[in-house]
Amino acid sequence: MKRNWNSVDAIAVFVVCVLMLSLLSMGIARQRGASRQSSCENNLKQIGLAVHNYHSAYKQFPVGSGGTDTGGVDQPKRGNAGRLSAFVAMSPFMEEQKLWEMISNPLHSGSNKFPAMGPVPWFDAQAYTPWSLRPNRLVCPDDRQAQTDSLASSYVMNYGDGVEKVFYGRGDWPNPNDARSAMLARATHRGVFGKQREYKFRDVLDGLSNTLMLAESKVAGLRVAKNVAGLPFDPSLAIKAQRDKQFWPAGREARWCDGLLRSTGFQTILPPGSPSATSDQGDQTAVMSASSYHGAGTHTLFCDGAVRFVANTIDAGDPSHPSVGLGDKRTSRALTPPGSQSPYGLWGALGTRANKEPVTIDVRKRADGITEPRRPIPAEQLEAVRKKPIRTWTAAGGRGKMNGWLVSCAKEGDVVLVNEKGDLKYLTLSDLIGEDAYWIVQSLVAEKLQARNQLLDQLRDAVGLLERKEFGAFLTQFVDASQMSVQEMGIASAFVFQKRGILIQGFDDAIAFAQSGQVNIQVNDNRMLATFNGNDRNLTGNFVMHYANGRWYWLPPPR
Numbered sequence: 001m002k003r004n005w006n007s008v009d010a011i012a013v014f015v016v017c018v019l020m021l022s023l024l025s026m027g028i029a030r031q032r033g034a035s036r037q038s039s040c041e042n043n044l045k046q047i048g049l050a051v052h053n054y055h056s057a058y059k060q061f062p063v064g065s066g067g068t069d070t071g072g073v074d075q076p077k078r079g080n081a082g083r084l085s086a087f088v089a090m091s092p093f094m095e096e097q098k099l100w101e102m103i104s105n106p107l108h109s110g111s112n113k114f115p116a117m118g119p120v121p122w123f124d125a126q127a128y129t130p131w132s133l134r135p136n137r138l139v140c141p142d143d144r145q146a147q148t149d150s151l152a153s154s155y156v157m158n159y160g161d162g163v164e165k166v167f168y169g170r171g172d173w174p175n176p177n178d179a180r181s182a183m184l185a186r187a188t189h190r191g192v193f194g195k196q197r198e199y200k201f202r203d204v205l206d207g208l209s210n211t212l213m214l215a216e217s218k219v220a221g222l223r224v225a226k227n228v229a230g231l232p233f234d235p236s237l238a239i240k241a242q243r244d245k246q247f248w249p250a251g252r253e254a255r256w257c258d259g260l261l262r263s264t265g266f267q268t269i270l271p272p273g274s275p276s277a278t279s280d281q282g283d284q285t286a287v288m289s290a291s292s293y294h295g296a297g298t299h300t301l302f303c304d305g306a307v308r309f310v311a312n313t314i315d316a317g318d319p320s321h322p323s324v325g326l327g328d329k330r331t332s333r334a335l336t337p338p339g340s341q342s343p344y345g346l347w348g349a350l351g352t353r354a355n356k357e358p359v360t361i362d363v364r365k366r367a368d369g370i371t372e373p374r375r376p377i378p379a380e381q382l383e384a385v386r387k388k389p390i391r392t393w394t395a396a397g398g399r400g401k402m403n404g405w406l407v408s409c410a411k412e413g414d415v416v417l418v419n420e421k422g423d424l425k426y427l428t429l430s431d432l433i434g435e436d437a438y439w440i441v442q443s444l445v446a447e448k449l450q451a452r453n454q455l456l457d458q459l460r461d462a463v464g465l466l467e468r469k470e471f472g473a474f475l476t477q478f479v480d481a482s483q484m485s486v487q488e489m490g491i492a493s494a495f496v497f498q499k500r501g502i503l504i505q506g507f508d509d510a511i512a513f514a515q516s517g518q519v520n521i522q523v524n525d526n527r528m529l530a531t532f533n534g535n536d537r538n539l540t541g542n543f544v545m546h547y548a549n550g551r552w553y554w555l556p557p558p559r
Contacts, residue, residue, distance in 0.1 A: 016472040020493075036141035037294060040154075040216070043137050044301040047155060047214060050093035050137075051086075052305060057093075060200045062086035064157050064193030065169065065259025068117055076120045077112065082169065083121050085259040086157055086193060087138060094135050102130045121258035125151060134256045142293040145220030146254070153256035156217040156266040156290065160191025161348040163269065164232040164325035164335060167261040167284045169196030187325050187338035190352045191267070192303060195259065201303070205354035208304035212350045215266055215290035215310075216298045217252060222291065224248045224262060225277035231287055232327070232335055235269045236319035238277035238287040252276070252288075266290045268351025269323065269344050271316040272298040296424040310347075311426045317345030382407065382418060384549040393417060394433045409440050451528055451547045452521055456514050458552045459545075463507045466500055480546070480553040492556040506543050529555075 054062055064086055071079030092100040107114045112127055125132035132150045139146045140154035159166055166188050189197050192204065192213050204211050225241035226248050253263045262276075262283055272290045279285040290310075292298035297311040321343040327335035341357045342348030349357035385405045393402045402425065407416040415432070417425040429437040458478075465474040471493075479492050496503060513519055513532040520531045528547035544555040 019472050019476060037299075040140045040142065040292075040294070040299055041307045043140065044155065044214060044216075044299055044307045045305065046094065046137050047090070048301045048305040048307070050090045051213065053093045054090055055201060060198045061192060062089035063196060063198055063259075064159065064265060065167070065195040065261075067259075068115070070115075071120050073120075076123050077114060078119070079115060080118050081120050082196060083259050084117065085121070085153075085255075085257055085264045087135070087153065087256050087264065091135060094137050096133075096135045099130060099133050099135070102133075118257075121255055121260075131255070131257050138256050140216060140293065143219055145218075149219065149254075151256060152219045152254040153264055154216055154219060154254075155214050156264050156288070157193040157214055158191040158212045158351055159193055159261060159265045159267050159288075160189065160353070161268050161323065161342045161344050161351045162188035162190050162325060163235055163267070163279075163285060163287055163323035164188055164327070165281070165284050166267065167195050167265070167286065169194075183338075184326050190324065190342075190355065192353055193265065195261075199353065203353055204303055206349075206352060206356065209302055209306065210350065211303045211353050212268065212300055213303045214301040215272070216292040216294075216300075217254070217266055217288075218291045218293065219252065219254045222251045222276070224251050224288075225275065227280050228277045229280045231277065231279040231285055231323075232325055233322045234320045235287045235323060238270060238275050238289075239319070241277045242275045248278070261286055261288055268342070268347045268349075269316070270319055271312055271314055271347055272310055273312040274319075296426065312423075313426050314347045315345035316347040317343050319344070381549060382422070385418060390420070391436075391439075393436050396431055396433055406440060406443065409444055415440060447547075448521055448528065451530075451552070452519075455519070455521075455530060455545070455552055456511065459507055459511045459514060462554065463504055463511070466496075466504045466507070469500070471496055471500075478552075478554045479556070480548055488556070495556055510543055510545075 051061060065083055066089075067080040067082045067084035069079070069082055071077070071081040087094075088103060091097075091103070103118050104116055106116050107118070107128070107130070109127060109129065114128055118130060119128055121131060123131065134150055134153065138153040138155055141147075143152075143154045146152040146154045164187075165184060168184065168188065192199055192211065201208065223242065225238060225244060225246060227246050228237050228241045231237055248262070253260070255263045258264060260283060262278065266288045267286075269287055270289045272292070274289040274291075276288045277286065290298045290300070294309075296313075297309050299307055300310050301307055322335045324338060324340055324342070325335040326338065336343055339355070341355050342352050344351075349355070385407050388405055390403055390405060393404060395401070402417070402419055404417045404419040404425070407418050407424070409415045409429070415427045415429060417427065419425065429440065432440075462474065462478050465471075465477070474496060475493060479489070479496075481489055510519075510532045518532065521528060530545040530547070530552065532543050545552045546555055547553075
């Protein structure tokens with residue numbers, strides 16, 4: 001007898017459709033975020049390739065700020081005043097040959113006549129159109145302001161860890177033959193790029209894989225303080241200056257064609273995400289920090305072409321320590337002597353090219369704050385974590401305290417905390433006092449015991465749903481959509497529908513192994529996984545469950 005379609009059936013279909021749409025929308029949002037981060041990494045890789053190709057052609061890096069000596073504030077159309085950024089010189093190596101030809105040849109636009117290499121980079125871009133044709137590679141997809149501003153660049157060049165007259169070139173010297181001016185330049189220019197300074201790969205004595213070339217910097221919402229006295233002697237004044245009311249109206253300005261440190265440069269003094277400031281001497285003496293829209297750190301490009309994610313929590317030494325430089329003999333205040341190792345920890349060491357600081361980067365352990373780009377922690381996981389009681393965490397050595405929650409702890413001892421503002425902190429157990437480290441270990445032991453006790457019941461629940469063909473409920477309860485892309489979710493759904501019998505047998509085998517104690521529960525890549533010895537007869541790959549947000553999820557076999 002044929003059963004009639006009733007309202008209960010319609011509601012069931014509607015619920016399943018809503019469920020699938022919600023899973024799809026979550027996956028799409030996550031996929032878009034991951035795609036934007038991947039595009040940002042690729043941009044830096046392509047810029048790095050352009051620098052390497054430039055070096056192959058000219059046997060040196062492009063200068064951070066250079067060009068013709070003519071032009072300036074009084075005669076902006078006569079020349080570029082030596083203020084063109086390295087990105088201009090690199091444009092033909094970034095597949096922008098047409099743009100380079102426009103810049104490198106004289107240009108007539110209406111009544112305006114511009115010389116080869118253009119006017120000053122702050123000239124009206126509507127009159128001199130090449131300045132408005134910024135290469136697309138110079139924009140981070142997450143930087144919405146840079147997307148709409150045709151002059152803005154999301155990437156900045158490494159000027160090292162100097163402060164005193166760090167943006168100081170030969171054209172700024174009172175006397176080109178003055179020995180003190182030459183010494184000042186050598187003492188301050190410790191990075192890979194500098195104003196009117198040419199460097200080569202052979203100058204990077206600290207190793208290409210240990211020396212930064214570029215990083216990210218925000219365009220929108222970035223305030224840059226100005227007229228901050230004493231920056232060379234105490235760079236942390238840049239942080240304190242954020243309470244004052246003196247800021248550059250245009251912030252970082254971020255003109256891609258302008259070699260100004262404030263536009264296209266950064267220093268490894270304050271850690272990523274920190275404030276920036278210029279001194280009472282203007283733009284020549286400044287502290288500019290890297291930053292990004294990627295949350296807990298910034299993507300960086302090393303001289304060997306590798307792109308790594310540097311956490312905001314990287315060791316940056318003492319920000320109040322005097323910077324390296326000659327200083328002023330007329331005062332009693334002293335700077336760190338030239339040639340010294342960077343006083344700004346690992347972050348400072350990565351910015352210097354030839355100061356022989358001991359640098360060890362192990363991207364597998366992540367203990368030094370440097371990693372390959374991290375996958376973002378799902379919002380659902382953070383929401384579940386923040387429902388637990390908050391705890392006060394104390395740094396080892398009494399370096400400070402923080403209220404927050406434990407997100408995860410890997411077997412290598414890498415810890416992820418989240419504070420009340422939602423900022424993620426990447427640490428190690430050794431960064432915390434013994435009491436906190438012990439609490440984390442005990443919490444993991446308790447969570448592992450709880451997870452083991454839940455495993456058998458949830459395996460049985462999964463079998464029941466599959467036997468009743470409640471596929472929507474199974475996908476909701478036993479497939480973690482927050483850890484999967486849309487494509488992976490589709491593959492998992494197809495597997496469940498098409499191979500229900502095989503999947504039931506796999507779960508039955510898992511139950512048998514769990515009952516006999518043949519289950520291995522361990523933490524890998526910040527996830528608790530359960531594997532069942534020998535359970536791979538019916539599924540492609542091992543049968544694996546992972547624990548998140550207080551329950552177990554099935555990990556579909558790889559395809």
